[in-house]
Amino acid sequence: MPKLIDVTELILRDAHQSLMATRMAMEDMVPACEDIDKAGYWSVECWGGATFDSCIRFLNEDPWERLRTFRKLLPNSRLQMLLRGQNLLGYRHYEDGVVDRFVENAAENGMDVFRVFDALNDVRNVRRSIKAVKRAGKHAQGTICYTVSPLHTITGYVELAEQLVELGCQSICLKDMAALLKPQPAYDIVKAIKQACGEETRVHVHVHSTTGVTLVSLMKAIEAGADCVDTAISSLSLGPGHNPTESLVEMLEGTGYETKLDKACLNRIKLHFAKIRPRYAQFLSNITGVETDIFDSQIPGGMISNMESQLKQQGAGDKLTEVLLEVPRVRKDAGYPPLVTPSSQIVGTQAVFNVMMGRYKVLTGEFADLMLGYYGTCLGTRNQQIVDLAAKQSKKDPINGRPADLLKPEWEELRSQALALKGCDGSDEDVLTYAMFPQVAEKFFVARHEGPKNLGKDPAKAAPAPAAAPANGGKKPDSNSGPVLVPITYEVKVDGKAHKVTVAPA
């Protein structure tokens, strides 16, 4: 009997987050839910990550309502979310009481599996939320953010896994945000975790496909004993997204491993999203091929685009190479954090500052906080000179404790602030929405009654996409390649008589 390999489907969360800037409207997902529910997935990732932010910022959609809708439409599925530990779905640390309430409410609204991670792999930043998940009787999945550095070793990852298991996690996720996980380390890490934590410890593997090698890494992880792998249906896969679900199914044929996915369901899901995809052309990632430069620079693709646009805004687009060389130095000074939200932005922006204004002449507030321990602890020792500089500039002391320990209970204050807002319905969910993104929530509460906005456009009416972008790192041309908006001269016959007519936008 082949061994059963479980699959987590990413189409409803990370697939569109990675490929179309998290813009997919709920109504474009609803028609596929029946097939997704029947296909035989171990879980369906559908919430968390950037979806919460995107719902209220761009889609005028209540994220809690989205969760309840998924719960209704996917009655037989484990719903899964991505949770940033003590950051929840926001960009700062929350006090423990808020963490508890967030998890409770997510569980009550239908969430089953909480994948909890911390950008720095600091276990202290995920402990509270993991406990809250367990208290709610739900599945707590502890996460290892995979990165490559002189200090990151298999032993280190295994120790992290052991700590997560000790915290009561029912499974461990090896999470590779930047497609850096090559086949051999995938095998070695999964094998070592199984050996250290016991064969019964579930190991899930999450990879992106940017570098083109990670389907092979999934194969090797499976050979090493991985229980579940993450994929996205083919019509919204590849590039900075994920490996195609259907390819995983086919790849395993005859290998001694198999999924129990229903190919007819997968085909219908594929066709649905193939139809939806062109409606979001304006948000689609430029990267359609593979990008293996990442292995050398260890800088994720999305981070390069960000830095490039920062540089261009300052008229220094030619400085990109210098900045790319500066990133590893800044990362080393910070103690080798994995580069993932928010550490990728913090390190990247500081590298830009270093190149533009001289090395560490100016520190961003966030980089100072990172150096002073306000995001937690990294594997490496921080450069003491920069720590001193950060303390001096920010007038803060370095800390060694858990960052959230510095926070005072804040629920009641958040609650009274939220309830004072027009349109807030007084529910815990609304307070949590406010807690995550105060300014955005304020606008959202006012506009909520207008109902969800679908940013997708009929491709026949939308401006055509730019001509075939190069496979590698190509950027969309700045010029509009749609209907020409410059003056055009036509020959026009009016009542049979020819005129030269020039037409320009009024």
Next chain:
Amino acid sequence: MPKLIDVTELILRDAHQSLMATRMAMEDMVPACEDIDKAGYWSVECWGGATFDSCIRFLNEDPWERLRTFRKLLPNSRLQMLLRGQNLLGYRHYEDGVVDRFVENAAENGMDVFRVFDALNDVRNVRRSIKAVKRAGKHAQGTICYTVSPLHTITGYVELAEQLVELGCQSICLKDMAALLKPQPAYDIVKAIKQACGEETRVHVHVHSTTGVTLVSLMKAIEAGADCVDTAISSLSLGPGHNPTESLVEMLEGTGYETKLDKACLNRIKLHFAKIRPRYAQFLSNITGVETDIFDSQIPGGMISNMESQLKQQGAGDKLTEVLLEVPRVRKDAGYPPLVTPSSQIVGTQAVFNVMMGRYKVLTGEFADLMLGYYGTCLGTRNQQIVDLAAKQSKKDPINGRPADLLKPEWEELRSQALALKGCDGSDEDVLTYAMFPQVAEKFFVARHEGPKNLGKDPAKAAPAPAAAPANGGKKPDSNSGPVLVPITYEVKVDGKAHKVTVAPA
């Protein structure tokens, strides 16, 4: 010490044949040759397949001159070509004397490695060319066309490999034209060939990437002992093309296998073709994602597009599903030929005829020939009823012998026909060009002095590409999504007075 894995680079032949209809002009390849020559490839595929046809039909370029240029620009590389056995680079069987002369001339002009295949895997159709390659002192690579059917077994493929080795082939190529080769069969076939033919028998593996699983298949083939794998530089890879060279290199890190490719060279080659690619937007394949349907239908992607356009021309676009179901039946009746040029076209067109006019009411001439043995022998038994029908309709007898045995010496006649043409320079190469494509050659000889045409266009000036096609099997819309170029009549009111106004490009 890691085992060295050799690599054949496809960028100069199959990559642009698969992704941009073989349209790349020589001048767009020349600047990359220095790096290709230095990168450390085992061989550089750069000639044969459809390039010969495309050179004289579309590019006004002498294919023999192209070969000599590559020889000059790649002095340290093995040049490799794809040869269709007794069909050479044309679409009919040639008499043995023509086969000998073609191979001799290719060798004299610089070719080193001849990958020789027959669409039906009929060894009798490759024997003569393999002998000619050996006589010229060059490397003869015998090819197994991989397909899936109830009759195709590992044992069968191994027997074929043994026959090719007996013919004196220095290496065996397992060639997967349609991306059907899954990891486990890749492992099993390579392993079995090595066991049967000896570890010293070189095995090369050629796969396309359409289904998304074949980089894993290459990994498994390497684990089974494959000596060399085919890839294409990343900026012209994936989709109906091939796996990215750079991803292969990275994938192997730490596995006990390694290539000796120079990453700095690969990077420069990548950047060059990333720049060239958008110039050929008009020819680029629509398929950018993966397409796993092929596993069920066993119908290669290109074949589906062909059938679709045949059906549309006859106003029967709605019959595609019926035709797709008819293909496996026709293939079975024909004895399960692999579906590759020309068998894919022959089987596909007959399936269209069956659906449009009733099953086998009308046979195409080519299908009748296939049924009567004029293309050689397949693994399966042909349906006798259809063989009888074919004999009756075509007034030909079925044959069992080698098709080329029926041909009389034809070199002298081809030579005198060619020499009679305006612009023919009287060389053996020109006679061979004429022999391959008589009508096209006639026009080419006349126009040759005008020099090569580059069909690439400055992307800034080219018409915009159609809006983001779906990843899966999407077809380019027939309508031009650029500015409207047909006359349009409006009713226009100027100062209250109505006019009929017709607008057309000036």
